[in-house]
Amino acid sequence: MWPRSPPNHKEWQGSGTTAHFGDIVLGRCYTYTQIVRPELRDKDCQKIQEAFLKSFLSKDPCDATEQDYQPLIELANQTIPCNKTVFWSKTKELAHQYTRVQQALFTLENTLLGYIADDLSWCGDSGSSEINYQSCPTRRDNCSSNPVSVFWNTVSKRFAEDACGVVHVVLNGSLNEAFDRRSTFGRVEIHNLHPKKVRTLQAWVMHDIGGVRSDSCSSSSIRDLKSIISERNITFTCQNNYRPVRFLQCVKNPEHPSCTSGI
Numbered sequence: 001m002w003p004r005s006p007p008n009h010k011e012w013q014g015s016g017t018t019a020h021f022g023d024i025v026l027g028r029c030y031t032y033t034q035i036v037r038p039e040l041r042d043k044d045c046q047k048i049q050e051a052f053l054k055s056f057l058s059k060d061p062c063d064a065t066e067q068d069y070q071p072l073i074e075l076a077n078q079t080i081p082c083n084k085t086v087f088w089s090k091t092k093e094l095a096h097q098y099t100r101v102q103q104a105l106f107t108l109e110n111t112l113l114g115y116i117a118d119d120l121s122w123c124g125d126s127g128s129s130e131i132n133y134q135s136c137p138t139r140r141d142n143c144s145s146n147p148v149s150v151f152w153n154t155v156s157k158r159f160a161e162d163a164c165g166v167v168h169v170v171l172n173g174s175l176n177e178a179f180d181r182r183s184t185f186g187r188v189e190i191h192n193l194h195p196k197k198v199r200t201l202q203a204w205v206m207h208d209i210g211g212v213r214s215d216s217c218s219s220s221s222i223r224d225l226k227s228i229i230s231e232r233n234i235t236f237t238c239q240n241n242y243r244p245v246r247f248l249q250c251v252k253n254p255e256h257p258s259c260t261s262g263i
């Protein structure tokens with residue numbers, strides 16, 4: 001019998017912590033605070049790395065909580081100017097391409113915490129102080145309160161609470177439902193916008209070039225979104241294929257009819 005699990009035993013269905021997790025966190029923190037947004041150069045990346053590790057090490061990876069991330073969130077806190085917040089749902093790449101060009105705009109991954117954690121996986125174990133590089137729980141097969149899901153729920157909530165002025169969302173009009181109540185955007189973010197601070201939510205429903213045009217501003221899923229937002233006393237506006245974002249899609253498909261004539 002093994003005293004604990006054998007070294008290669010996979011306890012969970014998801015992939016394990018990203019290799020070199022601690023170094024990546026530290027490196028991304030320095031890149032962001034020294035190069036991407038030097039106005040944050042005084043942040044303490046060593047402390048941020050330590051707080052990130054502490055948030056999940058020696059803990060049950062099916063029992064992560066919002067509180068686990070509070071010290072990290074406080075160390076990494078950052079003010080996003082009004083009118084500059086961009087949410088997205090099923091349009092991650094396109095939304096990021098847009099904020100890369102419009103550098104004054106911020107998705108969550110354009111903030112320090114989102115930048116550090118994007119595409120990483122992490123978890124620990126209640127019976128050991130080690131990082132689990134073998135496997136981590138998934139929401140689908142294991143438990144919803146896993147460290148990665150709880151992290152994105154917590155920081156998405158905070159990102160939405162902090163938003164002010166006119167805020168934007170990039171939605172995918174090539175899906176059956178451009179707005180999905182079960183997504184982080186539909187489940188967490190829209191319910192945490194503060195009506196006293198947020199005047200308008202502007203939705204941009206983007207259709208893949210050459211893809212199907214399943215959903216648009218006049219569809220039932222967007223009417224759903226409009227009614228949730230209006231009930232919260234926030235103004236809702238919607239545009240199909242918002243031109244500045246459409247131009248980015250056209251870079252890859254310059255000859256497509258929708259890119260050559262007036263789009």
Ligand code: C8R
Nearest residue numbers: 087088089090091108109114118119152156183184185186
């Ligand atoms: N947001 C949520 N999830 C995020 C994320 C982020 O910024 N960044 C990453 N990498 N992830 P989706 P959604 C991961 O279904 O559910 C914020 C998480 O593992 O296309 O509506 C952001 O502010 C998560 O499970 O979109 C944005 O506005 C998937 O990617 C929404 O929430 C979510 O991908 C997007 O969340």
